[in-house]
Amino acid sequence: MDFHEEIIAIVKKKKLSEKELAKIKRELSLKYKLDKIPTNIEILLHATPKDLEQLKPKLLTKPVRTISGVAPVAIMTKPDRCPHGKCTFCVGGIGSPWGDVPQSYTGHEPATIRGMRNNYDAYLQVFSRLEQYILLGQNCEKVEIIVMGGTFTATPLEYQNEFILGIFKALNDFSTMFYNKSKKSTSNGKFNSTLNIFDYLKFKKFFELPGDITNKEREERIKKKILALKFKKITSLEKEQKKNENSHIRCVALCIETKPDWGLLEQGNIMLDQGCTRVELGIESVYDDVLKYVHRGHNSNDSKKSIQILRDLGFKINFHYMPGLPLTDRKRDLEGMKQLFSDENYRPDMIKIYPCMVGPGTALYLQWKKGLFKPINSKEAMSLILEWKKYVPEYCRIQRIQRDVPTKFWEAGVEMTNLRQELFAKNKVVCRCIRCREPKTEKINWKKVSLKVQEFKSSGGREYFISAEDSDNDLLIGFCRLRFPGQFLRREITPSSALIRELHVYGTATAIGDAGKVQHKGWGRKLMQKAEEIVKINGRNKMIVISGVGVRGYYVKLGYKREGPYMVKKLI
Ligand code: SF4
Ligand SMILES: [Zn+2]
Incomplete structure (x- = not known):
């Protein structure tokens, strides 16, 4: 047996x-x-x-829900060169020691491996990731798409749009293919809701399961079947996005990685059409001499300009910052990282700190070999981050403090792969960032939850960070980022408009349509009401929300209508 x-x-x-x-x-x-x-x-x-x-x-029990409730699906673009050349610290790319891999990746990250196996085809990658979620028994009804690799916004527009279309079409086709709709009526027989029943047998047959994952022929056969679906019908991005609004598997957020000189108005408008809600922006340093020395291809003014434009278009922005670069030391790094909050031209919504590492095949590697560069080590990085955390304001979320690449692929730099765990295990960490105050599995004292508003200047506009907090346990239940833009870059955005750049309510993950433990308390609605109240008090009358394609329905329920890429409501 x-x-x-x-x-x-x-x-x-x-x-x-x-x-x-x-x-x-x-x-x-x-x-x-x-x-x-x-x-x-x-x-x-x-x-x-x-x-x-x-x-x-x-x-066949209900799939497990993650705490955030959102299933990340990272999709890798094909290896390509960045238009400005190559940053001195950047690994991977065409002709790297690991072969042709996407720029900035080693070829060993799970997303890169999946990308390679699927010829970097977005449609195939989404199918493969969704299959994986189902086999893991995890809920993937709400998906966050992350477009990775090189500088996507600098690739030809035709490539970009085909890539994004592949993503949406795959989400829709997978839903239609493996979920059967059935009507369910409530006990009083008045209300019919639609249930999506997973078609297990079809899934098993299609993916030839259980199967031998090392069998190349099987892999090719499945790929062929998926591609046949991809090309079955001529469609368009707009059509697939519309379809996704009511699809079983919905795209609730779409994130694109780029750099400041490729994150300006032209690219911003394109990303809006593509359904993007968040931009991962590699600013890397606030110092022009450093940016020039590492051949970043942009300066700090480009960073500020990009941040301002993207923010005034409604995007959430996740900065990437790299301490330990050449020409910096602890003092400069700490000052630069503090400047991210003291200077209103930066002020990130989220941030990833990636201490500079020396990777094979890079210009930095040669400098290190010649003794011209000494990378930051684990101890120094930890002490720097620990000190900096004290200055991180409540509106920012520290997403990561280290790249997700095993240390064995680097030549020198931070030796630990688990810097964050070590940081928390070995120190008394003082941090007020969003991540440190999320409820996770903690109990909330609902009687003590109230709204708090923090107002500050940013990139020539005004930001309101509205939060719902349990003051008893110092927990963040949810928040909303409201902005009065400093410039009006599209016809939808008028001088009397305000932007909602993010609405987030934490909870145990809920299936779409289910009453979640936290959502159920109606805090999303309360945060929106507060935002609308602030807008009216300030004499404005138009609320504009940047919404994931799969969340548009939520805003319709709150009285919003589609206008261009946004969801909009006239406030009276
Ligand atoms: S812009 Fe990013 S991907 Fe391109 S070379 Fe620089 S670090 Fe690498
Ligand atoms: Zn924190």
């Missing part, structure tokens, strides 16, 4: 609670020395057709 035979025999015989099933799975995984505990759906894939009907209700 093997693992699957034994567990299937037990499940068939006994009525098990979720807990009991998990315990038996654990025990049997140990007995059969498995690397990981198989998910219920993986077990089901080994059932005979005869056993299937009996096992399905027991094993």
Whole structure:
């Protein structure tokens, strides 16, 4: 007997609670020395057709929801050169020591591996990631798309649009293909809602499961089937976006990585059409001598200009900043990182700190070899970040403090792969950033939740960070970023307009349409009401929301209508 035979025999015989099933799975995984505990759906894939009907209700349980409720889907663009050349610290790219891989990646990141396997085709990559989520038993109804690799906005527009179209079409086609709609009426028979039932058999057949993942022929066969779907019907980005508004798997956020000189008005407008809601902006340093020395291809003025434009178009911006670059030291790094908040031209919504690492095949590697450059080490990076955290304001979220690339792929630099865990384990960290105050699994005292408004200048406009906070436990329940833009860059954005750049309510993840534990308390609505109130008090009458394509329906319920890429409401 093997693992699957034994567990299937037990499940068939006994009525098990979720807990009991998990315990038996654990025990049997140990007995059969498995690397990981198989998910219920993986077990089901080994059932005979005869056993299937009996096992399905027991094993096809609701997929697990993550805390954020959003499933990230990172899609890699094909290897290409950045138009300005190459930053001295940048790994990967065409002709790198790891072969032709996307610029700035090593070829060993999970997203890059998936990209390579799927010929960097967006449609194939989305299908493959969604298949993975289903096999992991995780909920992927709300998807956040992250477009990675090089400078996407500098690639030909035709390539960009085809890539984004592939993403939306894949989300829609996967939904239509593997979820069957069925009407459900409520007890009083008045209200009909639609249920999406997962078509397990179709899924199993299509992906030839269980299958041997090392079998190239099988892989090619599946790819061929997916591509046949991709090219089945001529469609357009606008059509697929519209379809995605009501699709089972929806794109709730779309993020594009770029650099400041390729994140200006022209690119901003294109990204809006593509359904982008967040820009990952590589500003890397506030110092012009450093930017020039590392051959960044932009200066600090470009950064400020890009931030201003993107913010005035409504985007959320996630800065990438790189301490430890040549011509910096601890003092300069700390000052620069503090300037990100003291200077109103920066003030990031989110930030990723990536200490500079020396990678093979880079110009920096040669400088390091010649003894001309000494990288920052773990201890120095940790102490710098620890000190800087004290200055991070409540409106900013520290997303990461290290790149997600194992240290073995670097030649020198921060030696630890788990800098963040170490930082928290070894120090008393003082940090007021969003991430440190998220409720996660903590209990909220609902009686003590109230709204708080923080107002500040940014990039020539005014920002209002409206938060719902549990003052008893110092927890952030949700927040809204409201902006009075400093310039009016599109016809939708008039002098009497205000922008909602982000609305976020934390909770245990909810399936779309379900009443979530936190959402259910209506804090999203309350935050929006507060924002509308502030707008009216300030004599403005038009609210503009940058919304993920799959969240447009939520705003329709709040009285918003589509105008261009935005959701808009006249306030009276
Ligand atoms: S812009 Fe980004 S991807 Fe391009 S060379 Fe510089 S670091 Fe690498
Ligand atoms: Zn923090």
